[in-house]
Amino acid sequence: MVKVMTCSGKNAAMCSKFVYLGSMLTPDATAQGEIRRRAAIAWTVFGDLDRIWKSHTITWKLKGRLFSALVLSIMLYNAQVWPLVKDYTAFLEGIYTRMIKSLYTRATRMKTDSKQTKALLTKKIDLLKLLHLPTMHGLPWQKRMRWVGHALRRADSDLSKVEVKKELALSLKPWTKYLLGDVKELNIRSLKALEDISKKQGYIVPYKKQRNYTQN
Numbered sequence: 001m002v003k004v005m006t007c008s009g010k011n012a013a014m015c016s017k018f019v020y021l022g023s024m025l026t027p028d029a030t031a032q033g034e035i036r037r038r039a040a041i042a043w044t045v046f047g048d049l050d051r052i053w054k055s056h057t058i059t060w061k062l063k064g065r066l067f068s069a070l071v072l073s074i075m076l077y078n079a080q081v082w083p084l085v086k087d088y089t090a091f092l093e094g095i096y097t098r099m100i101k102s103l104y105t106r107a108t109r110m111k112t113d114s115k116q117t118k119a120l121l122t123k124k125i126d127l128l129k130l131l132h133l134p135t136m137h138g139l140p141w142q143k144r145m146r147w148v149g150h151a152l153r154r155a156d157s158d159l160s161k162v163e164v165k166k167e168l169a170l171s172l173k174p175w176t177k178y179l180l181g182d183v184k185e186l187n188i189r190s191l192k193a194l195e196d197i198s199k200k201q202g203y204i205v206p207y208k209k210q211r212n213y214t215q216n
Contacts, residue, residue, distance in 0.1 A: 064131030083174035
C-alpha cells in the first residue's frame with residue numbers, strides 16, 4: 001500500500017474516487033462516473049443560459065453554436081479517451097435529445113404536454129437542422145480521431161505520441177478496439193497509414209461521419 005502525504009506532512013485521507021485534471025478517476029477504471037458527472041455539469045450550465053434560449057433576438061443558428069461551445073464542450077470534455085460502451089452511448093444520446101427538446105421548448109414557450117413531447121421526439125432531426133447541430137453519434141468518434149491524429153503527427157520522442165502508440169498496440173483494450181473500428185470505417189488499412197495521414201493533415205477529420213452533420 002502506498003502512503004500519500006499532504007503538503008503539511010500528514011497522511012492523505014483514503015477516497016474511492018477523485019477528480020484529476022478535470023476528469024473523475026475511479027477504481028474500476030470505467031468512464032461511467034465521469035460521463036454522469038459531465039452530464040450533470042452540462043445540465044447546470046444549460047440552465048444558467050436560460051435567458052439565451054428564451055431570447056427572440058438570437059437566431060436559432062447562433063443558439064446552436066452557443067449550445068455547442070458552452071454546453072456540449074463541457075459534456076464531452078475528454079471524451080476522446082472514454083471507452084464508450086453501448087450503455088454510455090445511449091445515455092449521452094438521451095441527455096443530448098432532452099437538452100435539444102428543452103432548448104426548443106424554452107425558446108418557443110410551449111407547454112410540455114404528452115402530445116407536444118411526442119411531436120418533438122418524432123422531429124428530433126428537424127430540431128438538429130433548426131439549430132445547425134450534429135447528431136451525437138459522430139461527436140465522440142470525431143474527438144477521438146482528431147486527438148490521435150494530433151498525437152501521431154508529433155516527433156517520435158514526444159511522450160504523447162509514445163503513449164498513444166503503446167495504446168494502439170494493445171488491440172484487446174476497449175478504447176483501442178473503438179479506435180481500430182474508427183480506422184476501419186475510414187478505410188485506413190494500417191496504423192502506419194494512419195500515422196502518415198495524420199502527419200500530412202495535422203489531424204484526422206472523419207469525413208464519412210460528417211454526413212451526420214446537418215447542413216444549410
